[in-house]
Amino acid sequence: EPEVTQTPSHQVTQMGQEVILRCVPISNHLYFYWYRQILGQKVEFLVSFYNNEISEKSEIFDDQFSVERPDGSNFTLKIRSTKLEDSAMYFCASSGGSTGSGEQYFGPGTRLTVT
Amino acid sequence: AQSVTQLDSQVPVFEEAPVELRCNYSSSVSVYLFWYVQYPNQGLQLLLKYLSGSTLVKGINGFEAEFNKSQTSFHLRKPSVHISDTAEYFCAVGRVRNFNKFYFGSGTKLNVKP
Numbered sequence: 001e002p003e004v005t006q007t008p009s010h011q012v013t014q015m016g017q018e019v020i021l022r023c024v025p026i027s028n029h030l031y032f033y034w035y036r037q038i039l040g041q042k043v044e045f046l047v048s049f050y051n052n053e054i055s056e057k058s059e060i061f062d063d064q065f066s067v068e069r070p071d072g073s074n075f076t077l078k079i080r081s082t083k084l085e086d087s088a089m090y091f092c093a094s095s096g097g098s099t100g101s102g103e104q105y106f107g108p109g110t111r112l113t114v115t
Numbered sequence: 116a117q118s119v120t121q122l123d124s125q126v127p128v129f130e131e132a133p134v135e136l137r138c139n140y141s142s143s144v145s146v147y148l149f150w151y152v153q154y155p156n157q158g159l160q161l162l163l164k165y166l167s168g169s170t171l172v173k174g175i176n177g178f179e180a181e182f183n184k185s186q187t188s189f190h191l192r193k194p195s196v197h198i199s200d201t202a203e204y205f206c207a208v209g210r211v212r213n214f215n216k217f218y219f220g221s222g223t224k225l226n227v228k229p
Contacts, residue, residue, distance in 0.1 A: 103164055
């Protein structure tokens, strides 16, 4: 069964550094998402992406964040200058093949630790 | 906007007992409803979904959920739980025909005891 993959599984970085989290969505999906889950809290929407542009973003997704689909298969989330409060699990998701039903398929997540 | 409330943060239950995890939602538009499970240190796995049709939906691992539009609820049930069901369960809603964000509840930790 096709699945969403994410790399790395765990990223440790120092405050102020840039990080790029990578995702490979399911190949025929058209809609892509990033969510985050701070330890012990609920999963929160960050951004959705369709047709090579952001379709919606949350108030969390400020100028420090950006997304890109550089090569038609990968979907990346960049944090320009990480803060301690960016420490969280980041989930990538995809949905909406040619007969999309709205169901989102989630990757296993990248745990980001900012020190 | 939509919101999701999971009324129980933790549910302890003995093995082979039945369990119900409660989920209520609020929305001014039609929504799809989902339950996801998260095992320790893992990602989110879809348990089941309600898109339309029969209000009783069956999912993986013996779970089922019933959509109740009048009560805006989508409670998750299993008639007999196993130790391996110990995990965190998240209810989520997404707007119909709008492939944008899901709103998640705060999660319910199911702890199955022997």
